[in-house]
Amino acid sequence: MSNEDSGMPKGAATTKATVTQVLAEMNRDGGTVIPFNKYRDFGKRWPVPGHGEVLVVPLGGLGRIGMNWTLYGHDGKWLLVDAGIAFPPEEMADEVDALVPDPAFLAPIAKRLVGLVVTHAHEDHIGGVDKLWPYAITCPIWATPFAKAMLERRFEEAGSLDDVTIHSFPVGGSFEVGPFKVRSVRMTHSIPEPVALAIGTAAGTVLHSGDWKFDPDPLIGAPTDFDALREIGDQGVLAMLCDSTNAHKDLPTTSEAQVREAFRRLFARRRGQVAICGFSSNVARVASAGLAAAESGRQVALAGRSMRNAEETARSLGILDGYPNFLAEPSHLKGLERSRVALVCTGGQGEDKAALAKLARGDRRLPAFGAGDTVVLSARIIPGNEEAVEKVCSRLRSRGVEVLHGNDSIDGLPLHVSGHPGANELRELYRLVRPRYAIPVHGTEMHLAAHARLAREEGVEAALVCDEAELIRLTPHGACVLGRVEAPMLALSRDENGNRVPYKPQAALA
Numbered sequence: 001m002s003n004e005d006s007g008m009p010k011g012a013a014t015t016k017a018t019v020t021q022v023l024a025e026m027n028r029d030g031g032t033v034i035p036f037n038k039y040r041d042f043g044k045r046w047p048v049p050g051h052g053e054v055l056v057v058p059l060g061g062l063g064r065i066g067m068n069w070t071l072y073g074h075d076g077k078w079l080l081v082d083a084g085i086a087f088p089p090e091e092m093a094d095e096v097d098a099l100v101p102d103p104a105f106l107a108p109i110a111k112r113l114v115g116l117v118v119t120h121a122h123e124d125h126i127g128g129v130d131k132l133w134p135y136a137i138t139c140p141i142w143a144t145p146f147a148k149a150m151l152e153r154r155f156e157e158a159g160s161l162d163d164v165t166i167h168s169f170p171v172g173g174s175f176e177v178g179p180f181k182v183r184s185v186r187m188t189h190s191i192p193e194p195v196a197l198a199i200g201t202a203a204g205t206v207l208h209s210g211d212w213k214f215d216p217d218p219l220i221g222a223p224t225d226f227d228a229l230r231e232i233g234d235q236g237v238l239a240m241l242c243d244s245t246n247a248h249k250d251l252p253t254t255s256e257a258q259v260r261e262a263f264r265r266l267f268a269r270r271r272g273q274v275a276i277c278g279f280s281s282n283v284a285r286v287a288s289a290g291l292a293a294a295e296s297g298r299q300v301a302l303a304g305r306s307m308r309n310a311e312e313t314a315r316s317l318g319i320l321d322g323y324p325n326f327l328a329e330p331s332h333l334k335g336l337e338r339s340r341v342a343l344v345c346t347g348g349q350g351e352d353k354a355a356l357a358k359l360a361r362g363d364r365r366l367p368a369f370g371a372g373d374t375v376v377l378s379a380r381i382i383p384g385n386e387e388a389v390e391k392v393c394s395r396l397r398s399r400g401v402e403v404l405h406g407n408d409s410i411d412g413l414p415l416h417v418s419g420h421p422g423a424n425e426l427r428e429l430y431r432l433v434r435p436r437y438a439i440p441v442h443g444t445e446m447h448l449a450a451h452a453r454l455a456r457e458e459g460v461e462a463a464l465v466c467d468e469a470e471l472i473r474l475t476p477h478g479a480c481v482l483g484r485v486e487a488p489m490l491a492l493s494r495d496e497n498g499n500r501v502p503y504k505p506q507a508a509l510a
């Protein structure tokens with residue numbers, strides 16, 4: 001399959017045009033004219049990072065939302081931040097489950113790769129880990145307790161837990177990996193324990209934001225550690241790689257606490273059965289649904305394996321202390337009075353095998369939903385899934401079920417809030433961190449361009465809009481795009497049972 005038909009990164013010709021455009025735009029905006037070496041195609045010959053520089057290679061997450069992998073090079077070593085998957089384009093979805101950078105290309109630097117540090121446990125940040133470690137990549141992994149437990153559960157299922165090394169660090173903790181001094185910073189997002197990473201080197205500090213928003217009341221975990229961000233900014237930040245998901249629009253300040261209040265009012269007012277459908281890893285959202293349901297005198301169960309796994313993991317770590325337990329099986333809700341029934345389930349992206357689609361089909365293991373009952377899709381629909389979601393919703397509506405969406409509200413309170421920063425929150429972060437250079441990540445081209453404009457307005461010396469697999473050089477004297485390395489993608493498929501199978505490299509690559 002060619003790069004063109006799979007949505008893979010574009011070739012070098014486009015890349016060069018992009019770099020020229022960026023430089024032209026920087027000059028037009030009055031940014032510092034950075035030294036720009038001749039653009040090189042490094043192919044498989046990666047440069048050895050020097051003591052006086054930080055090299056940055058975003059392997060994914062640029063021009064797309066997904067597959068976040070970023071390599072940092074310094075003093076002869078490389079550090080990887082996140083190893084997620086991208087979901088395949090629709091035309092590949094039958095055979096291909098996920099896309100990752102092909103680990104074969106890491107062979108030239110495998111001996112210099114000192115570790116993987118994980119920012120949080122979303123699929124687009126950790127989805128590749130249990131498929132590639134330890135089969136194709138063996139470096140040790142660092143993660144917060146929640147992300148570590150989520151990874152361990154997967155390694156256990158794959159039978160490879162004994163063959164990987166996972167260190168944990170507390171949220172806000174510091175640790176060293178080779179020549180990199182890493183300080184984690186507590187952020188807020190739509191999953192427990194999201195962290196930003198201040199990566200300290202002899203050539204300067206790079207702040208890798210991870211996914212974040214400023215949630216004043218995240219319910220699970222404490223709000224963002226603004227003092228740490230300001231302190232890191234005071235000490236001087238060479239560059240920031242930061243989330244661009246909502247960079248094109250200002251957003252009101254929103255919080256999980258608002259969604260919980262919306263759930264409370266909804267559960268109290270509805271007389272029929274209510275189902276809340278959301279992302280399984282959004283533990284605060286699941287906890288809110290459980291709490292609001294219990295307060296309205298309902299029994300509540302979870303439906304969906306991934307949701308039960310995330311809930312179990314969170315509970316085992318004490319993250320859900322004080323929250324009511326869920327029923328062991330959704331079938332235990334059957335036969336209860338309708339006003340006493342609540343369900344929290346997966347499938348908000350219209351997935352055919354997930355709980356919501358089963359509910360819509362009238363699966364007998366779930367309570368029967370019909371006239372007078374309500375389903376809330378408490379999530380954003382990922383672009384590309386609209387049709388599948390609509391199919392499930394229309395099935396529910398044909399049964400008489402009222403379907404509410406994430407952009408609906410109860411008394412002005414949202415039924416879903418985004419986990420990513422709007423332009424206003426981004427500006428606030430830039431004012432705290434004050435990086436010299438901005439490298440927007442985690443966004444499509446439109447998001448990256450909007451983020452770069454914003455960063456320049458906030459006074460960065462230059463904002464570099466790059467392509468995947470480009471090699472960026474940062475030194476105290478400037479920043480430039482050196483060229484690109486060869487980094488093809490790998491398609492991961494499912495086995496006959498629909499489970500993702502670990503990638504086993506061919507003998508020649510092992």
Ligand SMILES: [Zn+2]
Nearest residue numbers: 122124125211
């Ligand atoms: Zn993400």
Ligand SMILES: [Zn+2]
Nearest residue numbers: 120122189211
């Ligand atoms: Zn995320």
